[in-house]
Amino acid sequence: MKVSKNLNFDAAYAELQKILSDLQSEQVSMEQMREKVIKSNELIKFCKDKLRNISDEINASLNHEDADLN
Amino acid sequence: MFNNPSISLYNLNEYIRRVVALNFQDSIWISCEIASFRESRGHAYLEVIEKPSPDADIIAQASAVIWRTQLNSIYKKLGGEQESALQPGREILVKVKVDFNERYGLKLIIEDMDLSFTIGKLALQRAETIRDLTAKGILLKNKMLPIPNVIQRIAIISSPTAAGLQDFVRQLEDNPYGYAFKSNLFPSAMQGASAAPEVCAQMEEIASRGDFDVIVIIRGGGGKVDLADFDHPNIAIQISKSKIPVLTGIGHDIDESVADLAACRSLKTPTAVSEFIIQRNMEFEAAVLFTYQKIVSSVSQLLQFHVNSMDVIQQNLRWVLENRIRNTAQALNQLSSQIKYISKVGLEKWSTKLSSIQELIAQIAPDSQLKRGFSWTEINGRRVSAQNIPRVKDELTSFTNEFVITSVLTKIAKNESK
Numbered sequence: 001m002k003v004s005k006n007l008n009f010d011a012a013y014a015e016l017q018k019i020l021s022d023l024q025s026e027q028v029s030m031e032q033m034r035e036k037v038i039k040s041n042e043l044i045k046f047c048k049d050k051l052r053n054i055s056d057e058i059n060a061s062l063n064h065e066d067a068d069l070n
Numbered sequence: 071m072f073n074n075p076s077i078s079l080y081n082l083n084e085y086i087r088r089v090v091a092l093n094f095q096d097s098i099w100i101s102c103e104i105a106s107f108r109e110s111r112g113h114a115y116l117e118v119i120e121k122p123s124p125d126a127d128i129i130a131q132a133s134a135v136i137w138r139t140q141l142n143s144i145y146k147k148l149g150g151e152q153e154s155a156l157q158p159g160r161e162i163l164v165k166v167k168v169d170f171n172e173r174y175g176l177k178l179i180i181e182d183m184d185l186s187f188t189i190g191k192l193a194l195q196r197a198e199t200i201r202d203l204t205a206k207g208i209l210l211k212n213k214m215l216p217i218p219n220v221i222q223r224i225a226i227i228s229s230p231t232a233a234g235l236q237d238f239v240r241q242l243e244d245n246p247y248g249y250a251f252k253s254n255l256f257p258s259a260m261q262g263a264s265a266a267p268e269v270c271a272q273m274e275e276i277a278s279r280g281d282f283d284v285i286v287i288i289r290g291g292g293g294k295v296d297l298a299d300f301d302h303p304n305i306a307i308q309i310s311k312s313k314i315p316v317l318t319g320i321g322h323d324i325d326e327s328v329a330d331l332a333a334c335r336s337l338k339t340p341t342a343v344s345e346f347i348i349q350r351n352m353e354f355e356a357a358v359l360f361t362y363q364k365i366v367s368s369v370s371q372l373l374q375f376h377v378n379s380m381d382v383i384q385q386n387l388r389w390v391l392e393n394r395i396r397n398t399a400q401a402l403n404q405l406s407s408q409i410k411y412i413s414k415v416g417l418e419k420w421s422t423k424l425s426s427i428q429e430l431i432a433q434i435a436p437d438s439q440l441k442r443g444f445s446w447t448e449i450n451g452r453r454v455s456a457q458n459i460p461r462v463k464d465e466l467t468s469f470t471n472e473f474v475i476t477s478v479l480t481k482i483a484k485n486e487s488k
Contacts (some may be wrong), residue, residue, distance in 0.1 A: 013423075013424075016424075019431070020427055020430055020434075033436050034437075036434040037431055037434075037436075038425070044424055044427065045457065046419070048421070052424070054417065058413045
């Protein structure tokens, strides 16, 4: 189960929360749980990458503005 | 009728001639006034009279003659002033031989003439004229008229043959400043009995034309008796009536004529008049140039002032703009670092959330539970729970870290420790 390329951070995060609440419920099988954990790890990696990109973009953009003004 | 003793007219006249000849053997000096004067074939024929005062009736009259020889020597003595000295109205002192001719009657033969008497009489007459004209305010009238600052249209009263006229016109035309003049000559006799009436007539003609800046009355130098022609009160009166300023250059160094006294400005010679006119125009031009210079310098000062204030305004504008830009840049930088900070904090928050989710999931993940020794029991593919309670003899599937155990339920009870 691969993470979709069209996925955005908010959707990924919402899915993560859904997985967490699913996992916390008692209605999932061992196999389902294993799949959800794997999915959650992919989502977390996606979100972390996204966060890092956003941070880099913000820094680059703000530093660029600084250079223009000074 | 014929008894009365008588003599013939000839006898009578011959007798009178002898009486006269006997009593007037020598020539005598007499004073009289010329009533008329005419020349014929080199001889001069005069009527001389005497009046107790200028306006009184004639009390004595005689015919006089100056024979050619005497006339020539008198002319020589008068030195060119004969026309003025021997005109009607002049009082003269002459040496006469009293002659009586049987046919032509009494005749005074003039042999000599004393010019100084005429001049003296003229001086008295002149003083009388000046007194009279002064009392009537006539001498001041033309002086009250303003002379235009620029004189260009000039009415000249002069004799076309006068040397002074040529000098005057040439000097005007050759003026070093290149001023243009429009002069009209109004010809008039400048000496003799006709001078006064002709000058007056031309002044009236000029007045009727009207478009002149000044009237100039000029003639070349003349004698003292000549000058007397311009003492005639009529000229002064005509000048006083003029609405145009009159400049005279009648050409006498010592004395001023009555016309000079009545004129707005009297100058010695025609060239002095032209110099005066040129000088006046030059002064006006200089004043105009001076004013122009003043305007130019005021304007350039004003311009400089505005240029300077423009510079100041520009400087201020630049300063304000630079200030504004600097302040805005500062604010933006501040904003930028705030955004940077806030986004960093935000990102960290997200990061933390992700980490805690990851941790939670890791804890929940079955592998980690099993590793820690817990087992996981399912019935029919679902975890055993309060919602999924197995019954005795049901087949259970249990997961441990190492094994998957299938068993049959023999007994089930509630976990009392919970």
